[in-house]
Each structure stands twice: as structure tokens, then as C-alpha cells.
Amino acid sequence: MDYDFRKIEKKWQKRWAEEKTYKTVEDPSKPKFYVLDMFPYPSGAGLHVGHPLGYIASDIYARYKRLKGFNVLHPMGYDAFGLPAEQYAIQTGQHPEKTTTENVARYRSQLDRIGFSFDWDRSFRTCDPDYYKWTQWAFLRMFKSWYDPQMDKARPINELISKFETTGYDDITPEAWKKASEKEKADILMRYRIAYQGETSVNWCEGLGTVLANDEVKDGLSVRGGFPVEQKKMTQWQLRVSAYAGRLLDSLDSLDWTDSLKEMQRNWIGRSEGTEMVFDTVCGDVHKPITIFTTRADTVFGVTFMVLAPESELVDELTTPEQKEAVEAYIKEVKKKTERERIAETKSVTGVFSGSYGINPLTGEKVPIWISEYVLAGYGTGAIMAVPAHDSRDYAFAKKFGLPIIPLIEGADVSEQSFDAKEGIMINSGFLNGMNVKEAIEAAKDYVEAHGLGRRKTNYRLRDAIFSRQRYWGEPFPIYYKDGIATPIPDEKLPLELPEIESYKSKNGEAPLARAKDWNYKGHPLETSTMPGFAGSSAYYLRYMDPHNSEELVSAPADKYWRNVDLYVGGTEHATGHLIYSRFWNKFLFDLGYVCEDEPFRKLVNQGMIQGRSNFVYRVVGTNKFVSSGLKDKYDTTEIHVDINIVHNDKLDLEAFKAWRPEYNDAEFILENGEYICGWAVEKMSKSMYNVVNPDDICETYGADTLRLYEMFLGPVEQSKPWDTKGIDGVNRFLRKFWRLYYDRENFLVCDKPASPAELKALHKLIGKEQEDIEAFSYNTTISAFMIAVNELTDLKCCSREVLEPLVVLLCPFAPHIAEELWEKLGHTTSVTVASFPEYKPELTVEDSVTYPVSFNGKTRFTVNLPKSAAPADVEAQIRAMEQTSKWVGEQTIVKVIVVPGRIVNVVLK
């Protein structure tokens, strides 16, 4: 019987679906293991061969863990709210729900063909009201909470209210609170809520008609769509992610993530320890103290000017009447620029003098205050002390506007550029003179604190997340406005469902929901913006634990059993978006006691991208002649992408090419060795390059098991690599060879005779290797080991059930369909999924050995144990020769002797 993968795969996929083989239930008698993939956004293009890479890797791990006796939760769903469906809706008028449903169906059928062990009963889409109810619910919890810096966690807002009422808090006294109107109280609370509304400088994207979060903008363009983005002051819903900056940073250490990913998050959070220092200022006759932030308190003796951010409120207060006109002109100029222009002009230095002066708190010296866009309003205090000698940005500014530069470090040459390094001996710095920079920083901090001039302060770059989008296809905010006060709708009214509307387009910055009919709650207007894409993906991993619970996001028992994700697989592109927001969201729920783990994802593996491998033909300019790649240098040619489906191993199918496009009907070819060889390049997989490979096609030609093996065999999971079908025959051959261990043309070969030592050895070598490699996520080497084992067993003509039965189990994680089929043929009535991973017996791999004494200077120093196979007679001669030629160093001990068949290669000493 031949290996008929089409029949086998269809049969088992059907049976898995019917019998719900991978349905998971909580089982306290087994240890749990939670394997999660970053769920896909179901786009219209469907899956290409790159998408399943991570899913295959995690599926192998999930299946492996099941065999190891774990109760594995391995769910899948869809991140279905988002821009593409909505943009498509705007163009076609089709409801995004409809396109989403169609795309999800397509994704599902593609995923099903690959044979994943997902528990589909737990699946949901983020746009399902039953799910987004819990996104809205979590938002309301955030709205009703504040971050208590004393306890360093989120607490119910009522606790803050009672503080206001009894003891007062911050600048709010009980009297002031009592006197405040309802609206004023609401405004005060808004300053503390975790989910709050506030005016901020936002990334406004005109092309999409909405604001965007920082991670949705790259190089001044929107990540989705690539439209220009500008800075705009707007009132928006925001999440107080910045309150969690310290915790998000600190608990990174406890996570099993790659160093590079942790580093990315560290940079994004951007902790910096410095000092806030108060400078008195003089604007005409008016004195006003302002606070600046610096990490180089030691350089305070070198301050020669100060700078304010153009957006800072201090600008108005510190501009003198004489300078008013110039300052206003400058600010107008700055505001006109988009984010992109600001980035492009990074090198140019601009600024204007405010007319005011600051007073150096240590020296009493008067320095001018300038305004420049190189200082950001959103970081620190929006005002800095400038030390041109030791900060390159201040230096550039000082040079441009002719401001003095005072060097503070011995030997630093600041005639051409600033000296930014934190090293050297301080000079020109009063009591700091003679110290090295590190000491001076601490000494200056101490001095500032001791003299009441400021205090130590840790700042973070991480900003609060902008949470409103002026779009349709997202979760509506469960908020209505009663007398202008944002008020939550009651929990029992959730979900607040998205209304139907006529047109999905936003007009003049007005959100689509503003045009929805009856969009109100008891006559009060409802919030018209919707939540961003990351809202729905921030807690989805919790919902999989208990997806049908209508009372809670996740029940306490389910949460306590599954706890958090043990293995999370997905791309690096979410490093600073989803993976920060999810951690924030989880910590928030943890603070309020809704979940039992502080961190959502214990181990994270980033799968690489699979790039496309494009093929080219070369048309001789001005003709319809195409020249083979090897000869193209002899002609003047144009490179043209050609559909990779009509190219096999870089050889062009000439007839198919002629038929591909009408203009090529009468194409002529200049061949080399009778063939047309195409050129190639590694590029992104995309329609326009004709290099997209659909997994369905591979399943059709080679089978899902081959696809799975091949994607893993291509190289390490973490690495990006081009899709190249060249090697796929190799793994396909392996599977056929595997099949032939059990079957010849007609007969089932497996028998009950005991296995020979050689057969057992081949098996156990594989068990050991597979176990070790899967744990290390090194699937390509596992597959290599498998190929070796199968070759050995083929050579041994192994037919013993004792070996062949565990072999099927070992193959199951990689190629589940063929494993199931053979498992059934071996007489089992249950799925191979419930088998257990064979036990590794390392002693079966150790060979009989021979012992040789080795002596130096006439004395036996050690003995060498060599495996018999590696130690033919003349090895002893080698040892004797070594005794003659090597010198014995008394203190060293022999650790290992390296032997290749026939000779000693090296002696390991320690």
C-alpha cells in the first residue's frame, strides 16, 4: 500500500473535527500547559505559506506536551476589528461584519487543512459582542480605578474619593472637594482614572480620519495605509499605561523572552534616573520658578541657557512683550510641520529667544531662556537646562545662536563637538571639581536635595496610550454624557453593541458613530469614538480559559487552573504594541484581583518571517526575446517578475509562459543548455511580485504533513528565511520512507518479534535527541535525527512493533496525519494523541568499551575508555605513540579523550 496522503489527511481531519479530539477541559489531575499563537487578523488575501510557520511550531510543541502527559490548552481565534475591513467597507459599502465573516471562513478552511490541534470550541472573534462585552467591561474597570502610588497598584476610584473627602489628597483639600460642583469633581477624578479623557498632543492621521497610538506610527506615516501623520492637540480617551512603566520594566527580568525583545521593551519604556531642579526665572519684573529634568545634575555649572518646548504652557508666561511677535511666528511655523517633516529636518536647528532669563540655582548666574522644537513637551517637564559643552543637541543649538560653551571636564576638547561621555574629571564646577563624573552626578543630586533645590526623579519615555479612534469598526465605549459628564453605562447593559450606520466614512474629523440613529443611552448621547485595534487583543488569552462564561471574563477556578500562557508564539512586530498593552492590561486586572498572575506570557518565541522567492525573466530591450539568466549580461535587458508557478527549480516552463499573458504569446527565447534559467531574488511575499505560495497548493501536491515538516526543516523557527520549494522533495521522501517501514507494496510488515539491540539503539538515540531539541525549539535538528533513525531502521530491515510503535508516537507532533493512520493500523482504537511519549533509555546508546592504560614518564597516569567500534587494534598503537611524543604536565587532569575511528585526535586537559 502506498502512502496516500490525500486520503489519509482528509480522513483524519474529518475524524478530529467530528470526535472533537482536541477539545480541552480543565483536569486537576494533570499539569496544565498553555500554548498560544498570536491570533491572526483575517485579511482578504488569505493565508500564505509564511503565516502558518509559527502555528506549526506551536502545534508541534502542544502535541509534544500532550504526549508528555500535560493537559494542553491550545486555542485559536481572530483579531477581527481593524482598519482593512473598514477601509474596504468604505470603498464598497459592504458591512465589515460581512467581509470579516467571509475572511474568517477562508482562514478557517486553510488552517484546517494543515492539521492543527486547536480546540475550536474555544474560538471567538474580537468583534463578537459576547467577547467585546469583556473588552468594554475591562475599560469600565479602568475608568473606575486610579493608580495609588503608595500601594503601587490600581485601586477603586472610590478609595480616592474618600481620601478627598477625609484627609485630602495631592492639592485637593476636603473643603475644596466639598465645594466643588459635580462637573468639577468629575474633572478632578479624570486626572486620576486609569482610563481617562484628557487633552494631549496626538498623532492625527487625516488619511484615516483618526488618531493613532505611537506604535501605530512609523517614520511619520501610519503603519496601516502609510498616510502622513501630524501632531495635534485633542481631547481623547487614554489609558494610564505610564503609571505601570516601572513595573512593566522590572518584571521583564522574570520572563523567558529573548534578550533582544526585552531590550526593545526596555528602550520603549525608557527609564532614566535623574533630577528635577527648580530654576527661578525673570520675565521683565515677574519671577516664576520653573522645574527642569536632567540626568546630568553634575553639569549644572555649565548651564549657559535654558530651552522650553514650543508646546509648553510656560511659553506664554515667559515670553516678554518685545519677543512676543517673534515667538508667535516661530510657534506657528513649528505647528505647521507634520511629524514627518520634523523627523526629516532633525539635523536643522531652529529656535527663538523668549526674552526671559533663568537663574542658575547653584551659581546665581542669569541665562537666557529660548524656545526650540528640539525639546519635547511630553517628556520630563518640557523644559531643560542646556549644557552645550556636554550635550550634542545643546551644542548644536549654542553654535547656531552664538551662545557660550563652558567645558566642565578636564581635557575635553569642545571646539568642534560636545563631549557627551560620562567620564573624566570635573573642572569649572565649584564643589564638584576634582571628582569623576559618576561621583559628581551623585554629589550634585545630594546637594540639590539637601538645599531644597529639587529632588531625584525617575522618568519614563513610555506615554499613555491614546485609546479613542474616530472610526466605525471597533468596540464602542460604554460611556454616555450626562450634562457633559462622562458616565459609564451599567455593567448589566453590556455589551453595548455597535449600531448600524449608512456610511462608514468619517467626515471632518467627526466619528461615524455620530451619525448613527438613536445612539444614546436613556436620551443622553453616547461616546462616538470606538476603541483601537489593540483593545480586543489585550486580554484575549484570558478569555480562551473560559470562553463561554457569560458572567465573568474568566472564572476564578479556570483562571487558577490555566494561570497564564506558558508558551506564546508570534512575530516581533508586536514588541512595542500588543505585548506592552497586554502586559499592562493583565497587571491592571491582577491589581484588582481578577486574575492570579501578574504577567500574561511566560515564554515567548518570535518566529521569523517567510519571505518570498521571486523569479525573473530578462527581456531584451525593444524585442519580445527573453534571454536565459546566465547569458543576460551579453544583452541589454529588462528584468521582469514572472509567476513562480510557471517556474520549476528556476527553469521556466516555456509554454506556460507563453500562455501566461497575451503579450508573451509569440515570445522567443535564448536558451542555455536547452533550458531557460530564471533569475531570482528574495523579497516580501506579495501578489505584485507573483511570488505568493498558498499553503493549500502545497497540501494538495505534497500533503499537510510534508508542509509541516518542511516549514520546520527550513531552519530555526526564530529565523527569517525565504520560501524555496527546492528542498521539499526531501522531507516528502522521508515520509514515504517512513511509511515503507510499515508497508511494502501490499503488506503490513510490523511483527511482534523482539527488537535487536541495534534497532533499539537507533530508536533511543532519536528519543533522546527529540526530547532535548523540542524543548529547545530546535525542530530542524529533530527532523534530521528522525531522518537518520529512519535510514538506520530501513537498513536494519526493522519490523519490530517494539520499535515501530514508539516511532509513530515520536512522529506525531510533526506529522500527525500519517501518525494517526499508522497508529490505527497498529491496532489502536484511540487517537495517537493520548499515547505517551516513549521513555528514553540512554544506556541503550552506550556501546561496549575497551579500556587502555596511558602512561607518561613510565607511570600510568590515566585510562581511556573507547567504544569498541571506535577502537580497532591500531588505536592502541596511537596511544603508545602519544605517550612518547606528548609531555605530561603534573597538575592537569584528563577530562576527555577525543577519538575518531582509527586515531586519537585530542586529549582534554583541565
Next chain:
RNA sequence: GCCCGGAUGGCGGAAUUGGUAGACGCGCUGGACUCAAAAUCCAGUGUCCCUUAAAGACGUGCGGGUUCGAUUCCCGCUCUGGGCACCA
């Protein structure tokens, strides 16, 4: 500019972390089976010298260093992938 990572045959990639470099697969060459093809199997395949073999020399981006021994560790470069980018 700053911070990570990578560089190994014709190709994808191995190498128990300092110990046989090139596992495994692809490709290629030759052979067997076949009328033929497909499939399958066997042998060879880093480079150089050589008719061949043996033997040898050289070989993990480049230049140094440590070591009995370096793909692995250290110093200095080159190229390359990714992230951040006025964060005071």
C-alpha cells in the same frame, strides 16, 4: 548616531558551548533497475596540488591575540539584518 543580532561548501543549515568543522536535506556527478520514464536504491561530492590513489596543505567574513587545541573566548575592522532615534 545609539542598542541588539548575524556572517560556516553550489544552496538551506549542523556542531553536546573550547575538542573529529560541514550532521541532515537540497543540488550536482556516476551507477543499478527499466524498452523508456517516473519512483526507488547504491557510490561520490569543502578547496588546492595530482592521471588516480595515498599522503599533504589550506579552509567557518577580514586582521591580530589567548590556548596543547578556537566556528566557539578577547581586541580591532568589514559587510549585513533588525530595533530606537532630538527622551535632556
